[in-house]
Amino acid sequence: MSDKNPFPGENNTGHIWDDNLRELANPPPRWWMIAFWASIIWFFGYGVIYPMYPALPGSTGFTKGVAGWTQIKEYEEGLAELQAVRGEFEQKISSMSAADILKDEGLSDYTVASAKVLFGDNCAACHGSGGQGGPGYPVLADDNWLYGGDVNIIVQSITSGRKGMMPPKGGAELSEAEIDTLAKAIAEGKPASTPLFLEKGCIGCHGVGGKGMQALGAVNLTDQIMRFVPVNGQTPLDSIKQTITHGVNFPGDPKTREAEMPEFGKRLSADDIKKLAVYVVKFGGGQ
Ligand code: HEC
Numbered sequence: 001m002s003d004k005n006p007f008p009g010e011n012n013t014g015h016i017w018d019d020n021l022r023e024l025a026n027p028p029p030r031w032w033m034i035a036f037w038a039s040i041i042w043f044f045g046y047g048v049i050y051p052m053y054p055a056l057p058g059s060t061g062f063t064k065g066v067a068g069w070t071q072i073k074e075y076e077e078g079l080a081e082l083q084a085v086r087g088e089f090e091q092k093i094s095s096m097s098a099a100d101i102l103k104d105e106g107l108s109d110y111t112v113a114s115a116k117v118l119f120g121d122n123c124a125a126c127h128g129s130g131g132q133g134g135p136g137y138p139v140l141a142d143d144n145w146l147y148g149g150d151v152n153i154i155v156q157s158i159t160s161g162r163k164g165m166m167p168p169k170g171g172a173e174l175s176e177a178e179i180d181t182l183a184k185a186i187a188e189g190k191p192a193s194t195p196l197f198l199e200k201g202c203i204g205c206h207g208v209g210g211k212g213m214q215a216l217g218a219v220n221l222t223d224q225i226m227r228f229v230p231v232n233g234q235t236p237l238d239s240i241k242q243t244i245t246h247g248v249n250f251p252g253d254p255k256t257r258e259a260e261m262p263e264f265g266k267r268l269s270a271d272d273i274k275k276l277a278v279y280v281v282k283f284g285g286g287q
């Protein structure tokens with residue numbers, strides 16, 4: 001480095017290496033400086049209008065921008081908007097019957113969306129999240145009903161609960177061979193093909209032709225759809241025999257099938273029950 005600037009007239013700092021490598025003192029380009037100052041002005045302007053800095057706590061609250069904008073206010077406004085929309089739907093649901101809700105497409109779409117959680121919380125443990133049922137728990141997604149698929153009947157099933165009763169027919173009433181005959185006839189979907197069906201009083205609940213009686217929850221025995229499915233490696237025939245031998249919900253028979261739909265009338269509001277009934281129909285089975 002020499003004392004004398006070997007490049008006079010040039011805007012350099014006088015720092016020179018390797019004879020000709022020098023440090024210049026040129027200002028940054030004009031466009032760059034404009035953007036630089038503009039961003040600083042923007043910073044202060046924005047800070048005055050919105051509380052851009054972390055809001056500072058004061059004795060009467062916290063610092064706010066002149067626009068009065070806060071995140072919490074924006075959130076509350078959004079929520080109020082949503083509640084206004086929901087409120088309108090909820091009010092309609094309150095004043096309409098489940099059957100009328102079903103007829104209103106927009107409203108039933110809303111109902112299905114809002115009942116999903118209700119169903120998950122209250123019903124799915126027994127009936128499955130899609131209403132597919134399970135051993136002892138009836139399918140809600142098909143068109144095969146114990147008590148009926150009309151939405152008003154479904155409301156009733158949910159409100160008051162259900163507990164179908166069939167007395168055990170094993171032991172004194174029916175011999176093994178008779179149970180076998182009845183079970184085979186039912187497995188074939190032709191319960192009335194054996195005279196036993198009439199003679200042993202099955203028609204009292206399941207009807208003369210065996211098509212069932214929904215008022216009693218006595219299932220249709222002619223459709224080959226079994227409401228109690230075989231478990232623990234049972235054959236379908238064994239499962240039918242078990243029902244005939246030990247009955248359903250019969251107090252005093254320790255092997256009776258237990259099948260109780262709990263009562264929800266005291267646990268859920270009437271509106272929630274309507275929503276659930278619509279939800280169940282929308283699984284595809286009811287009407
Ligand atoms: C503890 C298990 C359990 C829970 C929880 C439960 N159910 Fe049930 N549900 C049953 C059983 C068992 C039956 C069949 C009753 C019978 O056989 O008499 C039934 C029957 C029904 C029926 C009548 C079906 C038909 O074929 O007629 C409907 C509808 C129904 N449940 C809907 C619901 C809804 C909706 C919920 C939630 C609010 C719910 N259930 C919660 C066990 C349950």
Ligand code: HEC
Binds near residue numbers: 165186197219244
């Ligand atoms: C007092 C009424 C009553 C009488 C009598 C009766 N049942 Fe039932 N039965 C029912 C009810 C109710 C159910 C359904 C119970 C439930 O799902 O909660 C049922 C269910 C059944 C089932 C189960 C069907 C399935 O889908 O899994 C079979 C099988 C059956 N009954 C056969 C018979 C036979 C055979 C007789 C005559 C020997 C008979 N029942 C007499 C009321 C009766």
